[in-house]
Amino acid sequence: MEYKTIVCDVLVVGAGGAGCRAAIEAAKHNVDVVMISKELVGKAHTSMAEGGYNVAIGNVDPDDNPDVHFRDTVVGGNYLNNQELVEILVHDAPERIYDLEEMGAVFDRTPEGKIAQRPFGKQSYRRTAYASDRTGSEIMVTLVEAIRRTSVRVFDEVFATKLLVHDGRIAGVTAIDMRHGDYLVFRAKSVVMATGGAGRIFKVTSNAQLDVGDGYAMAYEAGCELIDMEMVQFHPTGMVKPESAKGRLVTEAVRGEGGILLNNRGERFMSRYYPQVMELAGRDQVARSIMTEVLEGRGTPDGGVYLSIAHLPRSVIEFRLESMIEQFEDAGVDIREEPMQVSPTAHHFMGGIRIDTNAQSTIPGLFAAGECTGGVHGGNRLGGNALADTQVFGALAGKNAALFALEHDLPGFDRSEVQSEFERLQAMLERKEGISPADAREELTTLMWEKVQIFRNEEDLQYAVRELRRIEREVVPKIKVDVPIRRFNPGWHQAIEFGHMVITARMVTEAALMRKGSRGAHYRTDADPNDDGNYNIVIRKGEDGEMELQKVPLVITRMNPP
Amino acid sequence: MARTFKAKVLRYNPDIDDAPHFQEFDVEYEPGMTVLDALLYIQDKYDSSLAFRWECRGGQCGSCAVRVNTIARLACRAKVDPDQDLVLEPLEKMPVIKDLVVDMSRTQARLTRVRPYVARDKPAPRPEIIHQQDIEIVRELRKCIECSACLSNCPVVRETWDYAGPMIIRQLARLEMDPRDVEDRISMALDEAVYMCTTCKMCEDSCPKHIKIPSLAVELLRAKAVEAGYPLVEGQQGFIDSINRTGRSVPEKDTPLLKSLESEEFLVENPRGRVAFFTGCLIDYRMQDTGRSLIEVLNRNGIDVIVPKEQWCCASPAFRTGDLETAHDAARRVTEIFERVMEEYDLDTVVVACAGCGKTLREDHRPFIESERGEPPKFKVYDLAEYLIDVLGKDNIVPPKGEVNLRVTYHEPCHLGRGQGVVEQPIELLQMIPGVEYIDDPYKNRCCGAGGGVRAGQREISMKIAARKRGYIEATGADMVATECPFCTIQIRDILKGTDIATRYLPDLLAESYRKGDAED
Ligand SMILES: Cc1cc2nc3c(=O)[nH]c(=O)nc-3n(C[C@H](O)[C@H](O)[C@H](O)COP(=O)(O)OP(=O)(O)OC[C@H]3O[C@@H](n4cnc5c(N)ncnc54)[C@H](O)[C@@H]3O)c2cc1C
Ligand code: SF4
Ligand code: SF4
Numbered sequence A: 001m002e003y004k005t006i007v008c009d010v011l012v013v014g015a016g017g018a019g020c021r022a023a024i025e026a027a028k029h030n031v032d033v034v035m036i037s038k039e040l041v042g043k044a045h046t047s048m049a050e051g052g053y054n055v056a057i058g059n060v061d062p063d064d065n066p067d068v069h070f071r072d073t074v075v076g077g078n079y080l081n082n083q084e085l086v087e088i089l090v091h092d093a094p095e096r097i098y099d100l101e102e103m104g105a106v107f108d109r110t111p112e113g114k115i116a117q118r119p120f121g122k123q124s125y126r127r128t129a130y131a132s133d134r135t136g137s138e139i140m141v142t143l144v145e146a147i148r149r150t151s152v153r154v155f156d157e158v159f160a161t162k163l164l165v166h167d168g169r170i171a172g173v174t175a176i177d178m179r180h181g182d183y184l185v186f187r188a189k190s191v192v193m194a195t196g197g198a199g200r201i202f203k204v205t206s207n208a209q210l211d212v213g214d215g216y217a218m219a220y221e222a223g224c225e226l227i228d229m230e231m232v233q234f235h236p237t238g239m240v241k242p243e244s245a246k247g248r249l250v251t252e253a254v255r256g257e258g259g260i261l262l263n264n265r266g267e268r269f270m271s272r273y274y275p276q277v278m279e280l281a282g283r284d285q286v287a288r289s290i291m292t293e294v295l296e297g298r299g300t301p302d303g304g305v306y307l308s309i310a311h312l313p314r315s316v317i318e319f320r321l322e323s324m325i326e327q328f329e330d331a332g333v334d335i336r337e338e339p340m341q342v343s344p345t346a347h348h349f350m351g352g353i354r355i356d357t358n359a360q361s362t363i364p365g366l367f368a369a370g371e372c373t374g375g376v377h378g379g380n381r382l383g384g385n386a387l388a389d390t391q392v393f394g395a396l397a398g399k400n401a402a403l404f405a406l407e408h409d410l411p412g413f414d415r416s417e418v419q420s421e422f423e424r425l426q427a428m429l430e431r432k433e434g435i436s437p438a439d440a441r442e443e444l445t446t447l448m449w450e451k452v453q454i455f456r457n458e459e460d461l462q463y464a465v466r467e468l469r470r471i472e473r474e475v476v477p478k479i480k481v482d483v484p485i486r487r488f489n490p491g492w493h494q495a496i497e498f499g500h501m502v503i504t505a506r507m508v509t510e511a512a513l514m515r516k517g518s519r520g521a522h523y524r525t526d527a528d529p530n531d532d533g534n535y536n537i538v539i540r541k542g543e544d545g546e547m548e549l550q551k552v553p554l555v556i557t558r559m560n561p562p
Numbered sequence B: 001m002a003r004t005f006k007a008k009v010l011r012y013n014p015d016i017d018d019a020p021h022f023q024e025f026d027v028e029y030e031p032g033m034t035v036l037d038a039l040l041y042i043q044d045k046y047d048s049s050l051a052f053r054w055e056c057r058g059g060q061c062g063s064c065a066v067r068v069n070t071i072a073r074l075a076c077r078a079k080v081d082p083d084q085d086l087v088l089e090p091l092e093k094m095p096v097i098k099d100l101v102v103d104m105s106r107t108q109a110r111l112t113r114v115r116p117y118v119a120r121d122k123p124a125p126r127p128e129i130i131h132q133q134d135i136e137i138v139r140e141l142r143k144c145i146e147c148s149a150c151l152s153n154c155p156v157v158r159e160t161w162d163y164a165g166p167m168i169i170r171q172l173a174r175l176e177m178d179p180r181d182v183e184d185r186i187s188m189a190l191d192e193a194v195y196m197c198t199t200c201k202m203c204e205d206s207c208p209k210h211i212k213i214p215s216l217a218v219e220l221l222r223a224k225a226v227e228a229g230y231p232l233v234e235g236q237q238g239f240i241d242s243i244n245r246t247g248r249s250v251p252e253k254d255t256p257l258l259k260s261l262e263s264e265e266f267l268v269e270n271p272r273g274r275v276a277f278f279t280g281c282l283i284d285y286r287m288q289d290t291g292r293s294l295i296e297v298l299n300r301n302g303i304d305v306i307v308p309k310e311q312w313c314c315a316s317p318a319f320r321t322g323d324l325e326t327a328h329d330a331a332r333r334v335t336e337i338f339e340r341v342m343e344e345y346d347l348d349t350v351v352v353a354c355a356g357c358g359k360t361l362r363e364d365h366r367p368f369i370e371s372e373r374g375e376p377p378k379f380k381v382y383d384l385a386e387y388l389i390d391v392l393g394k395d396n397i398v399p400p401k402g403e404v405n406l407r408v409t410y411h412e413p414c415h416l417g418r419g420q421g422v423v424e425q426p427i428e429l430l431q432m433i434p435g436v437e438y439i440d441d442p443y444k445n446r447c448c449g450a451g452g453g454v455r456a457g458q459r460e461i462s463m464k465i466a467a468r469k470r471g472y473i474e475a476t477g478a479d480m481v482a483t484e485c486p487f488c489t490i491q492i493r494d495i496l497k498g499t500d501i502a503t504r505y506l507p508d509l510l511a512e513s514y515r516k517g518d519a520e521d
């Protein structure tokens, strides 16, 4: 199989908030940086983030500070967070938002001209910085402007399929050029993974097309350790209608600005579940409350509940929630007048590649940042902490990847490994008989949505694990592509992704099965009261090729679980 | 049975196909379906190799722009109309990689060349104090998601990459308005040919974020250029000087309408309404007959018409090219004149027949006067067709009787359709004329190339845009093209020279039918 090779010092896989930030930071160290992404640069999932960026700078509530941010994050994460990472998050978040401003970001202001901050769920103070309800877009646009100014070589629409490890060190990735179909090898001294989440393994999700879990699966296959994979956040408010918009996010800012949740009897039902905090309870709590209402017959005819802001001043809605107006306009609803219908949607992966305080994974030279990592958010992520995560750990990973590259030579690589990877990809194209990616994806995402969602139990999880192993054995090797061409062929891309989705789904499900109690976003209806839950689950691919799971002690710096 | 519609998708794989070709698919319709849903349906059901881009399915990432029935839109936000075939093509002007996926590298390179980021001359203070009021416009212009729909739709970019196009001009305005940026964005904008824009508003219309690029970027940068002392080109400066001297943008030739009218008052018995007529420069100085036609049409419909003898140019040329001093002076005068007429004649409505004047009175004078004195002009402004159909009411219009046995198509002036939201009314009027076979031109709302000072200042590009417009008009097979703007009338008449297609101003055509009807009675 013919291929082309691109050599660089630092390779960044992913061009979302974390990837761009890593590339910008690495480039400051006079190293040759290449950044690749599956989509056109600037279009990553980060551009969809709406609500904001958590940063304890106390512009609105002067009593706020990084210590309180630390506490909120760890409490919100149900004490499962790696507290060393949380220390870094809360400490560096302010500098990183100023970096963004320096690059040209335009956040909304307080009357004194400082960065304005809004309240978000489970936070002691108003801490979430924002640019209307298009904060992620603002950050993405800013980072792309900044990337255009650097010497970073951008290869967009390039799909990494496998990590190359040589002599125990990361050596690069194999990839395809999505546009023209060429096989590519990227060789690098160090690699930053910034591949985002995997909401798309669930049928109903708020995530972008790209979030299928490539990064998790590639890291797993390469022998990297992953952590907390059972922790998937279901955002309480996804769109219900129309069908095609199902799962699209209704930002938490709607509740932050004062939106209220009502059931079909017009009751503000959160008062039954969390009367103190009401709609601003944790995401998992609100999601479960909504699901309970729906399951007990108090939902809307379309299977959701109502979210209303009609009591707010129009000016507030128009100024702070402009994207929401537009989003619901498309669905034929004027949110200034009518309530929205919402129900939970798969939203965020707290788990992922296990990193240390240098943002390095368990493979030397392989760094990681953003949603593809695990540990920062523990059992549950606070709204607004993910964008901060991308900037803080993106910069850290970029810096350390550059330093690593400066200290090391380019590793060799295994040509036969590369060959067999490309042969595998080519075989998918040429297979005549088999299963289409669309059918396979439908089966997988339905299984995950039905059996591994908000309310979990032993029986469902056992069933899901069995099914996933079967899919891995029987479906993955039979995936075929309709038309055997390499030039921009989405069927082929989906076929490659499917293998990654299945591995990711298995990690989620196997870990969920191992954790017998309820904790954070992982809620079991048959929770074992004897499971104190004070551990993290680490996953790796064993010597024998089987998935190994192991409970490890929590990493604690200052707050012990109650 | 499920309802289905046809989707025709332009397919192309340069590795295999000689040329792009349409492929048809039957798609099952679902309420609320978007174009992206239709594409995904085709991909899942028929052909997973169908290439198109998407990510967020919610108008947030800017990946999915394609041409939907000729106009570039975000696939994830454009709704499917099941009663119509859906025609999907890749963005204009961008080389095709495969099917609907185009090569953006030229746009990227083009963008990069304007140093599209906040350039600073010293490190930013931390924290940095920036006041909300200083970033209001930046905030608007920042909404861009770089989907490139506007580039694909821009009539100027269509003809030449000498013009950077709306998305990039917007970026320059965004940087110019950013208090932190230290580069000279004005000279960059001039270098990127900001004066080529016809202000046709196609970009604004198709922008998923509704960014008002013509006013917030193009005209703003032009105004800044004038303020910075850059001279206008000769053709444009001539108009401005003339406005300031005479209140009219063009020199007098034949006796002007206002001078030739015997009276200010054209009253009828038992009037159903009363309006003042704002003539604008061209109707007054060059198209006197059209002015008379308008008065006649309104009178025949029982409307009193007041034509103030003293009028002043709306100063559209000044607004469009950035001479705000002239522009604002004119806005004040026009407001004063017509508010006086309102008082004197007890009316509250001003009718115009010039798309450019109407747009300027509504979109430029109104907000300016409001910001200056806290209250907008007291009178309402209507285009003639809009007044007849919406205010008088279609059923109340005295039907024109004289037959005009022609195949007639319509050119929608940019500043009427997108500028004032008047789209269907002129066509409805046309269709009321007996004998007229109305032929719809799918490209009727494309710019003729006259606006924005481009005919006066940038004749070469203006003519290129016009030539393409001629192609659209010719393709309809019509004998006549009707329109509702003097500039468009002049421009289109110009380009149709040498063809058998006539160009008519709508009030004239209406009046003609009325008169013929009288003769036949
Ligand atoms: C709708 C929505 C709203 C949100 N709102 C907020 C909010 O208000 N505040 C907040 O803090 N968080 C929010 N989040 C979460 C936050 O947006 C994400 O966690 C964050 O943007 C992830 O950024 P990232 O850089 O890690 O990954 P992404 O932005 O997902 O980028 C991943 C990158 O990796 C690339 N990639 C993946 N696989 C491959 C491969 N195989 N080969 C090459 N490249 C690859 C992709 O192409 C992409 O460039 C929201 C999430 C959603 C879904
Ligand atoms: S107004 Fe018309 S000519 Fe000007 S940038 Fe927009 S589309 Fe192009
Ligand atoms: S200005 Fe509007 S249409 Fe143009 S690229 Fe930006 S978002 Fe798209």
Ligand code: FES
Residues within 6 Å of the ligand: B053, B054, B055, B056, B057, B058, B059, B060, B061, B062, B063, B064, B065, B074, B075, B076, B077
């Ligand atoms: S898919 Fe993101 S804008 Fe349409």
